[in-house]
Amino acid sequence: GDSVTQMEGPVTLSEEACLTINCTYTATGYPSLFWYVQYPGEGLQLLLKATKADDKGSNKGFEATYRKETTSFHLEKGSVQVSDSAVYFCALSGPDYKLSFGAGTTVTVRA
């Protein structure tokens, strides 16, 4: 079945540092890929998405590129802020609408 493996955390960074969270997937067919973010005490929000190979999703300074050849969708941000502290989830969606999530990566950004 479909599965997502993402980099384990926790990750602690200083403000303005670069962030990369690795995500790889296993799926049949051509899934859509998502990054969701969960801020402390809140539900999940869609951060960005990509629906086909070589698509780049971007939002709030974050980017991720759908790489079919390496089955990856790594999340990157060039300069993080304290407000980026959250749990980040990589996920894929197949034709049955079900979202398969990675385990989540907790990111803490210190001033």
Place this chain on the structure above:
Amino acid sequence: EAQVTQNPRYLITVTGKKLTVTCSQNMNHEYMSWYRQDPGLGLRQIYYSMNVEVTDKGDVPEGYKVSRKEKRNFPLILESPSPNQTSLYFCASRPAGGNYNEQFFGPGTRLTVL
């Protein structure tokens, strides 16, 4: 405001005492789903519904029931809760059509079963 609401947000209960967590969406979405979130496991799907009166099991359905009598509501029922159902629960909804549509999540319900 388009949203998914859940109630209660926090619940502490005891083993065996039936409970219901409500979920409601105001976006006229066909698809609704329940997930549980556990440390190190991410979110796992419990049940989902493609439309009114259509429900199906997800990956971890044991110990849970759902119903979909109206399009907007999708309650999660624990007939006899056990401590291993202590978790953070999320309801989600999305429109039908295309696997690229995002799912909209509720704020979560933190359940503790003693």
